[in-house]
Amino acid sequence: MRLYLEVARLSFRRHLAYRAATIAGLFTNSVFGVLIAAVFTALYRDRAGDVAGFSLPEALTFVWASQSLITFAALWGWWEIATAIKTGDVVADLMKPFSFQGYWLSRDLGRAACHFLLRMLPTFLVGGLFYDLALPRSPLTWLAVAPSLVLAVVVSFGWRFVLNLSAFWLLDHRGISSIAVLVVNFFSGFLVPLAFFPPELRAVTNLLPFRAIVMLPIEILLGQRAVAPALGIQLFWAVALALLAQAVLASAVRKVVIQGG
Amino acid sequence: MAAPLIVARDLSKTFLVARRRGGALGALRGLVDRGGTEVHAVAGVSFGVGRGELLAFVGPNGAGKSTTIKMLTGILVPSAGEATVDGLVPWKQRKRLARRIGVVFGQRTQLWWDLPLIESLELLRHVYRVPADRFRSNLAAMRELLALDPFLATPVRQLSLGQRMRGDLAAAVLHDPPLLYLDEPTIGLDLVAKARVREFLAEINRDRGVTVLLTTHDLADVEALCRRMIVIDRGRLLYDGAIDDLRRRYGTHRTLVVDRDGGAWDVAPPLPGAELVKTEGPRAWLRFDRQKVSAADLIAAVAAGAPLRDVAIEEPAIEEIVRRIYGEGTGAAVAEDARSGRTASSGGTLPADEPDRDAPRIIPRSP
Amino acid sequence: MGRVSELMDELTVCGHLAAARVRSEMQYRLSFALQIVGTFGFYTIYFLSIFILFGHFETMGGWRVGEIAFLFGLAGLSFGIAHMVAGGFASFSDLIVRGEFDRVLLRPVGAILQVIATGVQLRNLGDVLQGMVVLGVALRLVAIDWTLGRLLYFPVVVLSIALLFVSLFALQATLCFWTTEATEVANAFTYGGRDLARYPIHIFDGWLRRLFLFVIPVGLVVYAPSLYLLDKTDPLDLPTWTRFVAPVAGLAFALLAGAAWRLGVRHYRSTGT
Numbered sequence: 001m002r003l004y005l006e007v008a009r010l011s012f013r014r015h016l017a018y019r020a021a022t023i024a025g026l027f028t029n030s031v032f033g034v035l036i037a038a039v040f041t042a043l044y045r046d047r048a049g050d051v052a053g054f055s056l057p058e059a060l061t062f063v064w065a066s067q068s069l070i071t072f073a074a075l076w077g078w079w080e081i082a083t084a085i086k087t088g089d090v091v092a093d094l095m096k097p098f099s100f101q102g103y104w105l106s107r108d109l110g111r112a113a114c115h116f117l118l119r120m121l122p123t124f125l126v127g128g129l130f131y132d133l134a135l136p137r138s139p140l141t142w143l144a145v146a147p148s149l150v151l152a153v154v155v156s157f158g159w160r161f162v163l164n165l166s167a168f169w170l171l172d173h174r175g176i177s178s179i180a181v182l183v184v185n186f187f188s189g190f191l192v193p194l195a196f197f198p199p200e201l202r203a204v205t206n207l208l209p210f211r212a213i214v215m216l217p218i219e220i221l222l223g224q225r226a227v228a229p230a231l232g233i234q235l236f237w238a239v240a241l242a243l244l245a246q247a248v249l250a251s252a253v254r255k256v257v258i259q260g261g
Numbered sequence: 262m263a264a265p266l267i268v269a270r271d272l273s274k275t276f277l278v279a280r281r282r283g284g285a286l287g288a289l290r291g292l293v294d295r296g297g298t299e300v301h302a303v304a305g306v307s308f309g310v311g312r313g314e315l316l317a318f319v320g321p322n323g324a325g326k327s328t329t330i331k332m333l334t335g336i337l338v339p340s341a342g343e344a345t346v347d348g349l350v351p352w353k354q355r356k357r358l359a360r361r362i363g364v365v366f367g368q369r370t371q372l373w374w375d376l377p378l379i380e381s382l383e384l385l386r387h388v389y390r391v392p393a394d395r396f397r398s399n400l401a402a403m404r405e406l407l408a409l410d411p412f413l414a415t416p417v418r419q420l421s422l423g424q425r426m427r428g429d430l431a432a433a434v435l436h437d438p439p440l441l442y443l444d445e446p447t448i449g450l451d452l453v454a455k456a457r458v459r460e461f462l463a464e465i466n467r468d469r470g471v472t473v474l475l476t477t478h479d480l481a482d483v484e485a486l487c488r489r490m491i492v493i494d495r496g497r498l499l500y501d502g503a504i505d506d507l508r509r510r511y512g513t514h515r516t517l518v519v520d521r522d523g524g525a526w527d528v529a530p531p532l533p534g535a536e537l538v539k540t541e542g543p544r545a546w547l548r549f550d551r552q553k554v555s556a557a558d559l560i561a562a563v564a565a566g567a568p569l570r571d572v573a574i575e576e577p578a579i580e581e582i583v584r585r586i587y588g589e590g591t592g593a594a595v596a597e598d599a600r601s602g603r604t605a606s607s608g609g610t611l612p613a614d615e616p617d618r619d620a621p622r623i624i625p626r627s628p
Numbered sequence: 629m630g631r632v633s634e635l636m637d638e639l640t641v642c643g644h645l646a647a648a649r650v651r652s653e654m655q656y657r658l659s660f661a662l663q664i665v666g667t668f669g670f671y672t673i674y675f676l677s678i679f680i681l682f683g684h685f686e687t688m689g690g691w692r693v694g695e696i697a698f699l700f701g702l703a704g705l706s707f708g709i710a711h712m713v714a715g716g717f718a719s720f721s722d723l724i725v726r727g728e729f730d731r732v733l734l735r736p737v738g739a740i741l742q743v744i745a746t747g748v749q750l751r752n753l754g755d756v757l758q759g760m761v762v763l764g765v766a767l768r769l770v771a772i773d774w775t776l777g778r779l780l781y782f783p784v785v786v787l788s789i790a791l792l793f794v795s796l797f798a799l800q801a802t803l804c805f806w807t808t809e810a811t812e813v814a815n816a817f818t819y820g821g822r823d824l825a826r827y828p829i830h831i832f833d834g835w836l837r838r839l840f841l842f843v844i845p846v847g848l849v850v851y852a853p854s855l856y857l858l859d860k861t862d863p864l865d866l867p868t869w870t871r872f873v874a875p876v877a878g879l880a881f882a883l884l885a886g887a888a889w890r891l892g893v894r895h896y897r898s899t900g901t
Binding site for chain 1: 656658659660661662663665666667669670672673674676677680681683684685686687688689690751809810811812813815816820823824827831832833836
Binding site: 359 | 637640641644645648651652655726727728730731733734735736737738894896897898
């Protein structure tokens, strides 16, 4: 356990170093936040009242929360393991006396912790400063958001881990990557809150893990969903994807053993 | 003699290196405020190169040799000074000059990574607009000279370093440039591959009259290929002249190698002006100052002490001399040093591992 | 005359370079196919999102779904063309960091042409196709009165938008001659400009609107001409002539980007080998 904590700590510190990129990223996220907020504002101006259970402040909260989640939950991909597989560094890691999956999960949690401080909080603060957001009054709700965010990263990690392992079979990950981004963008509720989706499409998103990455934490924040069942769904997907990842990893290792890397 | 091919006068390049500021705010300020320290990568370098020469630029990493070459190819605009290459000002007439030079970077290929070698060469034919028959005959010559045939159809990413270098050499001369620049062409190559590169350079210089200017920190390249060398350090010329001259002026020490007939050596240096470097079985190495003792006298003296089977005289290694030039900073000081007879350390190549001093720092993006 | 034939020669060379780039991309066939599907799908889900939103809202700033779809299609098609052409600028910081811009300067071809030719992104054909599909959908939803003027102006607008975005990517690349650390900032203007172009610009307020109308004239190449093409009234009351200056705005911005680029090249520092 200590080992994994140490791995997470090192990863946290490593990401802390990218300061210029942090400022640049905050600027870019904020511009997009302003832009999408303007779109929702214009829509609500033409039609007063709540829509699909969202008031305008709630819609704006969704906009800034979703922008904050991009880097924190690595929505648009992350290919460190695939790179390690290509360079062959992965073989050494597989030999080491620790869980390969646990090792990378620790690294990703360290990364997410850093991005929480450097990217997520500042972006959300910008939104809070310039917009009228629907923020929870009860400290209990804020408290419930915390485990939900952790689970969001774990679910996202499970998905990305499986995608990265595809590098054992495929030469080039750019194709998979471009498909993965659009699937996550759409089915997680990043582009449009899932509550706006027509019922048939909602039924599909309920069967997929992606809402656990974006929509569920935001719905908990907005008090739109009972906390315990929401966390339960996230936990379910965290475990399910971890098991899937383990199975894929096992078959990848068999392949390495047979082909000698 | 015809007009020189390259003329450089007081060529200088000064980089402004941004101060590294701490913190995120500092990084942002760095975008706006370009205050920083000036680094004189090249500080007033003058020289000329005649047609048909084969000469080497020697110096440690960051000495300014790559920067000088980059100014002479038109990649960098100098901060001060002037230069012409084949009558053109490189940074002003870059495209015209590009047709008359070939450039090889030892650490970077100009070939298309994912395409077969032959396709890269075909592409370069278009880029340089080489007439078809000229291309055909040049390609045939290169295939022969560099033995390209076994891997002509192989994607470049699958070539060994040595094969890739051969491909790069062919690529650089397909358009018949009268001038070829090479930046560390033998870096990372094994001995066989190095020898092949040197052979190639000697041959195109001799048979095709191509002027060759190379930078290297492997002085074996220089000894094998060049008659003239330019030593550069901290942006300044330390030496420009014939290698033989350098040896004559600064390398007063030679080494006498003697093989004794039976038995091992146990003698002290028999004459003043010579010292025993080491012995190995029947062989002994004696270092002597040719101004104090003649080789003939020394041999005679050694032979008087023990029967000899074989004798040889080794010239001073160039790297030893160059190392001294760096150590002292100026040629005059080196001459002093050589006369005072202080010993210099010996070694295969010059230090290559120190960080570039003239290279601006570019930090990789975050993932 | 000499300059024209020189330019033609260079364009021929660039044709070969671009073809080589495409052959390289095709080396990974499956990945390449997936990327085309990916870029097509990427913009499709954005468009789908708008449809989903319009399932709940009638209009956006007084514009109906078909009109918004028209903006999506116009912006998507033009940006797709720009993205395909300017891939080399978009990834220019890699070229600088790896020191490969040296090689560009060593070839007897203009640097801008080479960066474009060696960076062509055929996979962005997905965006272009998607833009066309969305335009097709839009034209079924809104009836445009295709006068001769509109018919002739439409392709000019497409090219003007593409030119503006190519120039924006070129400016982003130019920034790399000074710093490669914070180029993500430029994304706010390139991709941000693309996203903004999909909506009527009057829904944005204050500095954002002024920035994208007068500094980076996205509004002048997309919104203003669309008012003419769709025959819409303008809540911003921009003068009528602004609807017809798209090519001027595109060209002016391109000239500006070109000047900045030349300044940048003189500033090029090259990484030491």
